Amino acid sequence: MDVLWYLTGPDGRYPWREDGARPLDYAYFQQVARAVDHLGFTGALLATGAHDAWVLGASLISYTERFQFLVAVHPPLVSPTLLAKMTATIDQFSRGRVRLNIVNGDTKLLAGYGVHLDHDERYHYTDEYLTVFKRLMSGETVDFVGKYLDIRGGAIPLPPVQRPWPPLWFGGSSAAALDVAAKHIDTYLTWGETPPAAKEKISQLRERASEHGREDLKFGVRLYIVVRDTEEEAWRAAQDLYDHMDDATIARTQAGTSGTDSVGQQRMSALHGGRKPADLRELEIYPNLWSGIGLVRNGPGTAIVGNPEQVVARIHDYQEAGVDTFIVSGMPLLEEAYRVGELVLPHLPVSRGAMPGESTGVRATWNSWTEGWKK
Numbered sequence: 001m002d003v004l005w006y007l008t009g010p011d012g013r014y015p016w017r018e019d020g021a022r023p024l025d026y027a028y029f030q031q032v033a034r035a036v037d038h039l040g041f042t043g044a045l046l047a048t049g050a051h052d053a054w055v056l057g058a059s060l061i062s063y064t065e066r067f068q069f070l071v072a073v074h075p076p077l078v079s080p081t082l083l084a085k086m087t088a089t090i091d092q093f094s095r096g097r098v099r100l101n102i103v104n105g106d107t108k109l110l111a112g113y114g115v116h117l118d119h120d121e122r123y124h125y126t127d128e129y130l131t132v133f134k135r136l137m138s139g140e141t142v143d144f145v146g147k148y149l150d151i152r153g154g155a156i157p158l159p160p161v162q163r164p165w166p167p168l169w170f171g172g173s174s175a176a177a178l179d180v181a182a183k184h185i186d187t188y189l190t191w192g193e194t195p196p197a198a199k200e201k202i203s204q205l206r207e208r209a210s211e212h213g214r215e216d217l218k219f220g221v222r223l224y225i226v227v228r229d230t231e232e233e234a235w236r237a238a239q240d241l242y243d244h245m246d247d248a249t250i251a252r253t254q255a256g257t258s259g260t261d262s263v264g265q266q267r268m269s270a271l272h273g274g275r276k277p278a279d280l281r282e283l284e285i286y287p288n289l290w291s292g293i294g295l296v297r298n299g300p301g302t303a304i305v306g307n308p309e310q311v312v313a314r315i316h317d318y319q320e321a322g323v324d325t326f327i328v329s330g331m332p333l334l335e336e337a338y339r340v341g342e343l344v345l346p347h348l349p350v351s352r353g354a355m356p357g358e359s360t361g362v363r364a365t366w367n368s369w370t371e372g373w374k375k
């Protein structure tokens with residue numbers, strides 16, 4: 001099973017508030033990246049955010065040994081030839097540790113970058129884009145004239161380590177998104193819907209993918225985790241987050257997402273309806289699955305809240321629905337990486353990249369560190 005952490009700001013105890021967000025600098029990202037590597041997560045998602053995901057990923061290669069960088073890409077912002085070259089370079093330098101997360105983004109946000117394609121057009125663009133990208137990564141010299149792209153003699157001189165190309169991941173819930181995913185994508189991601197809703201989406205996508213002769217899609221879910229030794233403590237921790245969600249921030253967040261053309265966002269918003277009930281458990285939409293975080297952030301808004309056994313049980317529910325990849329996080333990223341890494345990861349068969357001959361470290365206790373390691 002792949003379990004990834006998250007490596008994107010804002011961060012802090014309450015990242016939606018000025019007094020709860022911590023300053024993010026390069027040294028801090030290095031710490032989080034090293035924690036992710038040390039704890040044994042499969043990788044981390046570098047989403048679009050305040051920092052450029054590619055620069056961030058490239059800058060962290062030398063601070064990490066094993067974890068996989070899942071780097072967000074907005075196709076219309078970079079020529080497919082340049083993206084292919086960037087991918088091959090980072091794949092070479094990291095020895096095969098990069099994956100791409102192809103995202104459609106938001107119409108308003110992309111307009112700020114000079115891209116004026118509407119929601120569905122961006123998916124049609126992505127279809128052409130990935131067609132060209134794959135050919136370039138395979139070493140072809142590409143001539144391609146489509147509705148959006150006109151590439152003449154496109155080529156990259158450097159092969160990637162991962163052949164024919166590093167895995168392509170993707171998040172998008174609209175009909176246009178499912179078409180592109182079915183045709184091109186290796187791992188399909190959804191935000192934290194309930195396991196039955198995820199199951200429904202997965203079966204739709206499997207059906208469409210098999211129309212393209214593709215049977216080997218993987219599925220992932222992006223969730224927060226609020227885990228503590230006991231269930232009561234976990235809900236107290238969620239209550240603390242909830243107590244810091246002020247009405248003004250909720251109103252601002254909900255105004256920002258209302259009227260969005262992102263179907264994924266609409267599905268997330270429906271899980272809390274934009275209202276903050278007095279009892280946070282009214283937002284428990286499935287056992288231990290709490291939609292409260294969506295009140296103060298767009299995108300992923302649900303958390304598994306519970307003790308380690310409950311968190312693992314909910315992860316198994318998703319597995320039964322067909323999910324094999326989990327992108328999880330907590331607030332703050334550094335401290336909660338350790339909490340999830342120590343309370344949850346040991347109970348899951350997490351896959352990590354192989355590094356033969358690496359240093360394994362030692363798990364010594366106050367009473368054992370003078371004993372021999374051969375037991």
Ligand SMILES: Cc1cc2nc3c(=O)[nH]c(=O)nc-3n(C[C@H](O)[C@H](O)[C@H](O)COP(=O)(O)O)c2cc1C
Nearest residue numbers: 047048072103104105171172173174177262263264
């Ligand atoms: C796990 C996951 C991660 C995502 N990461 C990003 C991201 O980094 N940047 C971004 O602009 N959108 C991101 N998205 C949103 C996608 O861009 C999505 O395609 C968008 O909401 C519109 O899609 P839809 O209307 O097809 O659902 C992500 C979605 C998922 C499920």
